[in-house]
Amino acid sequence: MQGSRILLIIGGGIAAYKSLMLIRELRRLGAEVVPVLTRAAEQFVTPLSAAALAAQPVHRDLFDLTREAEMGHIQLSRDADLVVVAPATADLMAKMANGHADDLASTLLMATDKRVLIAPAMNVRMWQHPATQRNLATLQGDGVLVVGPDDGDMACGEYGPGRAAEPEAIVEAIREALSLAPPSKPIAARDDAARPAPLRLGPEIKVGPLSGRHVVVTSGPTQEPIDPVRFISNRSSGAQGTAIAAALRDLGARVSFITGPAEVAAPNGVEVIRVETARQMRDAVEAALPADAAVMAAAVADWKVANEADRKMKKDGSGRMPVLEFTENPDILAWVSRSGPDRPRLVVGFAAETDAVVDNATAKRRRKGCDWIVANDVSTGSGTFGGADNTVTLISESGAEAWPRMSKEEVARKLAGRIAEALA
Template identity: 60%
Template sequence: MSCQTLAKAIKDLVMTVASPPRILLIVGGGIAAYKSLELIRLIKKAGLAVSVVLTKAAQQFVTPLSAAALSGDKVYTDLFDLTDETEMGHISLSRQAELVVVAPATANLMASVANGQADDLATTLLLATDKRVLMAPAMNVRMWHHPATQRNLATLRADGVLFTGPDEGDMACGEHGLGRMSEPEAIFGAIQAALKPKARPLNGRHVLITAGPTFEPLDPVRGITNRSSGKQGYAIAAAAADAGARVTLVSGPVSLPTPAGVTRIDVETAAEMHDAVHAALPADVFVGVAAVGDWRAKEIARDKQKKGVDGELTVTLVKNPDILASIGHHPTQRPPLVIGFAAETRNVEVYGQTKLRTKGADAILANDVSKDVFDRDTTNMILIDASGPTAGKHLTKAEVAADLIQYLTTRLK
């Protein structure tokens, strides 16, 4: 090796070691965009480097000059900047960063990325990156709760995108609810957490999870089911896989994407779910989140049943197998930890404690479903185990999943 080559190698090594982690901050178009300036300041104050991309809409709220002054670097706005694109700038920008942050993440940005669109610099970067992505959603409360947004949210989470917020509060439009972008300090805290070496507390563990509803046919057309969306079980499956577990997800009929790194087994009836769960044993943890139907038709009609003259139909129902109890009391393959869920409309804590005793579970997560909570992204949850019930918490389903993973980690130790 020549002296000149050696000197260059040493210089490159020093620059690599000395270079601080770089954040790629994509600012979406929304009133919350003004908070991005404070976020840039916090990132720089911590000694991190930041490259800023402003969407066309974001430039209506934040000027490139303001972002450049705070970041101390060029601000990017156009996919067809010829100087950068001769060197494939959109590729290098997305690869040089340690973390890609989208704040605010508008409904449009989330939809574009969830559906694989790349029609401007921001979305092209998000599809070209091989780094982790953290989104801070910000939108009207009705837009946040819209089924399309929730589908996109589930898709992005399954693809490994991290989220912080949104928060609940007053909005610029005058409405109140979930949709406010998290404050810059909270987003920066999420950035710090994402940059830390990834903990894998469930590495090597097999976590077996059920999710969604079951469907019990009455005839070739009709059947008995329930209103479970599957969101909570899928959130737990994603969190368990992210924590390093080998995850088997036995799912009833839902329209959710399979979380990354999860083995999914689709079933329809409670009997099919029971058989699939037992076939997947042994496991270190069983988490019974599915809303399993308690009854099924004793006989399934071969043809579609007609209304007849009086329009009445009598169906004899018989009990379905109790999946949670069959695992909790399994004579040979009971997992070290068995967790059940209880959705109740009254006496939530009392019924949860009863279920804990009778099902052979180590813990029950009980929630009140007396109000309109189905297909929502938030829930009220009480954890009940041998030490008693915890105080009820109003959490997002992702937060419930994160808390449960922490609980499992502690118990498995």
């Protein structure tokens, strides 16, 4: 981050106030920030505030004659190490996806040859609108990196996906984006003998370290029926698996996301397959293969009821309890790890343990035959199930690597990065 030059385009939304905190944090880490405000952004933050925090003049007008005599908008877009759009409104995303260039911000985005990272922020209905989702898919296909949005309360009073990622998450995404290889070769310098080589926006661009890779992710709990109205399940919210699918998507992977009945919404931009039972999840995984990697983050029930009732069980007044007979569910992780020619190159399991976490998870890795195990403590008071944070240990053939406590999104991004390295 030290010495990096970030071109920060601030879109016009209520989340624009977060861009000021982002500028301050990037400056603290040693980056140079060049702010660009859209006309709409000026309704939420003032150019003076952005300029004071960045210690740089704010750029606002495409037709600044002094700078445009030197093609200033071209120079701005090329001098940066990374272009960041935060917040990226629905309007800005539409302009980017469809090649509009009618103001300084959209022109810079069209003219740049550097990697672009966007932090979408908008009303939940705008985010979920088919047009926005089409634009998102187009941008990701063009190699644009995405951080967020988060689920949360909106300024308009609604709740759901569309809330801008927090500045800390954007900073981490910027750090990761800066570590990636450049998206394409630079345009050749002009000389007397040849015209400049065109900037190619086709398949030659590497859209992310996992571009062209297929990853299967399982998530959430399973529900094993007792009768038509009751079932056996567990406390998994699906938050960690969902975050992993989103992080892999952001690195360019095609993600098949197989989820049980989770509390959190499935991420956008992935193939979502919804299941209830362990048997259904196993069948869905088989249908999704082959894949380059599989991340088995679901909390699959070990047993199911063998004598499932076809009608609701009722008390008969005798005081006797019904007897439930159990049988083992399919071991999806072990099956994937030994799936022959369709076995993914990298199989990652999860171990939710309440005691002897590392020892139990290490034994599980050997028993199941997977490459890695992500072990976490789910004992009472750990706050893992249903919580926002996680403390994990990554266990592989080379040993156990303890990670510090961090948000589930940070765990997901770190794990996705490791997967990208392993598949490189």
